[in-house]
Amino acid sequence: MAESRTRTYLGVPMYRPRVAFFEFSSCEGCQLQILNNESTLLDFLSLVEVVNFREAMTEQSEDYEIAFVEGSITRDDEIKRLKRIRKNAKTLVAMGSCACFGGVNQLKNRFRNPAGVKREVYGAHPVDSGPVRAVEDVVGVDLRIYGCPVSKDEVEKMVLHIAIGKSIVVPKYPVCMECKRNENICLFEFGEPCLGPVTRAGCDSWCPSNRAGCWGCRGPAEDVNLRQMIRIMEEHGFSEETITDRLECFGGFLSLMKPERGKGG
Ligand code: SF4
Numbered sequence: 001m002a003e004s005r006t007r008t009y010l011g012v013p014m015y016r017p018r019v020a021f022f023e024f025s026s027c028e029g030c031q032l033q034i035l036n037n038e039s040t041l042l043d044f045l046s047l048v049e050v051v052n053f054r055e056a057m058t059e060q061s062e063d064y065e066i067a068f069v070e071g072s073i074t075r076d077d078e079i080k081r082l083k084r085i086r087k088n089a090k091t092l093v094a095m096g097s098c099a100c101f102g103g104v105n106q107l108k109n110r111f112r113n114p115a116g117v118k119r120e121v122y123g124a125h126p127v128d129s130g131p132v133r134a135v136e137d138v139v140g141v142d143l144r145i146y147g148c149p150v151s152k153d154e155v156e157k158m159v160l161h162i163a164i165g166k167s168i169v170v171p172k173y174p175v176c177m178e179c180k181r182n183e184n185i186c187l188f189e190f191g192e193p194c195l196g197p198v199t200r201a202g203c204d205s206w207c208p209s210n211r212a213g214c215w216g217c218r219g220p221a222e223d224v225n226l227r228q229m230i231r232i233m234e235e236h237g238f239s240e241e242t243i244t245d246r247l248e249c250f251g252g253f254l255s256l257m258k259p260e261r262g263k264g265g
C-alpha cells in the first residue's frame with residue numbers, strides 16, 4: 001500500500017524503496033553483514049521495504065526498485081537469472097568483492113586445466129561451474145559496494161542516500177590515509193606486506209589496525225601506481241609469489257596487472 005511506503009524524516013515525507021537481495025556464487029557473507037548488526041537493523045528496515053532476502057524471509061517478489069546482487073557469475077542459469085533481475089530493477093548494486101571483481105572465487109580462473117581440477121575436487125559428482133565473472137561482465141551495474149565482506153554501515157548509508165536522493169560518494173583515496181589517521185605504525189616496519197597504498201579506503205583500515213596487512217579486498221584506489229607498489233614490496237624483500245598472491249586474491253587489481261604476472265596453474 002502507498003501509505004506503508006512513505007515515512008517522514010524531520011517532517012519531510014521519505015519514499016521507502018522496494019529492495020531485494022540476491023546471491024549468486026558466494027559465501028553469502030555480505031548478506032549476513034546486513035543482518036548482523038541488530039542495533040541498526042530496525043532503523044534500516046524502516047528506510048526500505050525489503051521484498052526479497054532469502055537469508056531473512058520466505059516471501060519473494062519480482063516487484064522491486066533496488067537490487068543488491070552478491071556473488072560472482074559462474075553458470076548459464078545464473079546469467080539468465082541476473083538478466084531478469086537487471087530487467088526488473090531500476091538500480092542494480094554490485095555488493096562485495098565477488099560481485100564487483102569476481103572476489104576470491106576468481107582465483108579459480110588461474111587454473112589452466114579447469115576440467116582436471118573439477119575431476120580432482122568433485123570426482124564422480126561433477127558440478128556445473130564455469131569461469132568466474134564479475135556482475136558487470138554480464139549486465140550493467142549502477143553502483144558498487146566494495147569489500148569482503150561489505151561494511152553494513154556503507155550499505156545502509158548507500159540505501160539512505162538513494163532514499164533521500166543524495167549523491168553517493170565512495171572514497172577514492174587509499175587505505176594508507178585511514179591507517180595514518182588511526183595512528184598505526186606501518187606494517188612494512190614489521191616486515192609484513194600490505195596493499196594499503198593502492199587499495200580503496202572505506203574500511204577504516206580494518207586489517208592494518210588489527211595488525212594484518214591489507215589484501216586489497218576493496219580493489220584499487222583511484223590513479224594508483226601499481227608498478228611502484230610492486231617495486232616497494234620487492235625492495236622489502238617479498239617474493240614474486242607473495243606479491244602476486246596478494247594482488248590476485250580478490251581480483252580487483254587484475255585489470256591493472258601485466259598479464260605475465262599471472263601464474264596459471
Ligand atoms: S565478497 Fe566476501 S563475504 Fe561477500 S560473498 Fe564474496 S566471499 Fe563472501
Ligand code: SF4
Nearest residue numbers: 176179186187194196
Ligand atoms: S600498514 Fe599498510 S595501510 Fe598502513 S600505512 Fe603501512 S602500507 Fe599503509
Ligand code: SF4
Nearest residue numbers: 203207214215216217
Ligand atoms: S584493509 Fe584492505 S583487505 Fe582489509 S578490509 Fe580494508 S581493504 Fe579489505
